[in-house]
Amino acid sequence: MRQKVTLTGNEAVALAMKQLNPDVVAAYPITPATEIVQIFSTYVNDGLVDTEFVTVESEHSAMSATVAAASAGARAMTATSANGLALMWEIVYIAASNRLPIVMPLVNRALSGPINIHCDHSDAMGVRDSGWIQLWSENSQEVYDNTIQALRIAEHPEIQLPVMVCMDGFIISHAMENLEILPDQAVRDFIGEYKPQKTLFDLENPVTAGPLALTDSYFEFKRSQAEAMIQAKPHILEVAREFAQTLGHEYGLFETYKLNDAEVGIVVLGSTAGTAKVVVDKLRAQGVKAGLLKPRVYRPFPAEELVQALGHLKALAVMDRADSFNAFAGPVFTDIAAAMYGSGFETKLINYIYGLGGRDVGLDDIEKVYKHLTRIADTGEVDKRLNYLGVRE
């Protein structure tokens, strides 16, 4: 039932959205995500979807209308990048707090300033603790697969949280790749009919959505929201197993590459993982025991599983395509270092900030990181925790 096609990441997402056939899409143009809704609007105007397409006047209104449509009982989606996400920020939190199963493709782009349209992860990292599930993708295939799974994850009765599907701006969004897709009907069978828990269109059961919660109730709302995220992992894996039966593509919380017997390894999100795998192969051929781990599910953060997968390494570099500007380390490093603490493992950890504003990351750059790790593995000493890759200093 699979079909082979050649698409850019944006085209793959737009196609997935067409197959998901959301009731409402509210969106605003922003590079590099624009194409997604541009392509989607042709599906709307050609009558290929049932969607009401709301061409809002800003991303703030895009997320506001999406939240409202989801509250009303509709399947609702939007898509954005960088500053668009930053403008949505207030409502991004409300979407999660109100437990709305919204799916949002996020085409990762550097946040201003200076203004820059190219890839980094500062947009997604800014909202990593907003209560959204975050799925990350290495290529168009993963973007397509993740977008379809995202809807099932978001609507899972035990989860009921919004899901952000991240892909690297331009590197994935605008690059043509071969991928396998499902027929429309197979996607519709996979996601099933949506039965919202509550709607605004039930005259017998009117709803007051978004009330004021004071000191005697706010904390309970937040605690139950936290619990949904804590309980989400097995359900995300359940959806992945079911998805594997359609296209045969298997997904976990993260992907490992030649990691089991590795002595040095890196953790890297998104498209750079593809580059790093080539470097791992080259180093392996030279006898270096190099490995790699690519997170897929970054929120919820799979701390225990990551520690078990990484703890045997002598030295580990966590790659961050976003800076925290905290004079300590990037966001992914901070999470992994916190997870490793108290685990009993003695892996030496370093952090590399790389690729900001679309700065190209080549094989040589990644090889430098592994060389640094090899030195640390040999000496047992971390010379420098916070490092910057490929920048003029």
Add this chain to the structure above:
Amino acid sequence: MANLRELSQQESFITSGHRMCAGCIAPVVARMVSMAAKDRNVVIANATGCLEVATTIYPYTAWKCSWIHNAFENAAATISGVEAAYKSLKRQGKIKDDYKFIAFGGDGGTYDIGIQALSGAVERGHDLVYVCYDNGAYMNTGIQRSGATPKFADTTTSPAGDVVPGKTQWRKDLTAIMAAHNIPYAAQASPGHWNDFISKAKKAIDVNGSAFINAFAPCPRGWRYNTSDGIEICRLAVDTCVWPLYEVVDGEWKVTYKPRKKRPVADFLKAQGRFRHLTPEMIQEYQDRVDRDWEALLKRSGEA
């Protein structure tokens, strides 16, 4: 139109027992809109503000219909999203009943922080009625000046000081701004003229497309009047032409109430503590401005 006794017995989508202040006119605005919508199923969106916080303190609600609050500046975007969901689900045969969509926002949430979302929503032409309950300042946060605050008003961020006598700017003409969007219906109303108010709200609800009502809504805390005088202040604003009643139907401007004899603006100003510091010169300046605006409105309506 029903008489007052009949209206008072009508069931409303907002209950009594909400926690708005005594003498506040915002819930009167909501109730009058409810009277106009009595034969309709409605979903309401509410901007953050007095009306929202005081009517939905969890686990209580004063709303008998479905109601949604999202944030401060996005009531118009929120009602757009609900209306879009309705259109889509209705088209797919997943909803059987017919609905109308109403948004309430205060002047802070409408004139200022919410104007972009409102402008966008009506430009897109969603089937909605946006009702601004204009109490002329950020009352929910403690009476700070807004784009709707009248000149000279003493607010907590435009205090009447020794050098600066309250707010130094004239208010924004939001009703005209909304009319300039070429929506099918825009109107200015005051609950003191309940018949005029309810018939405007009814017209707005009956419109297929975007409608806007700017509703005068005195605030006893911010304006400093006795809690029993709210409706009297509403009438004074209309009779002095500080708040003229008019509507713009498909681009046609029409004054819906002309005071037989214009009362001096001073009568309106002197009824409120926020204007207590005004000198005769300031009152005259205010009078001149109101006269100018009233003449302009008459001209626009083909009456002068």
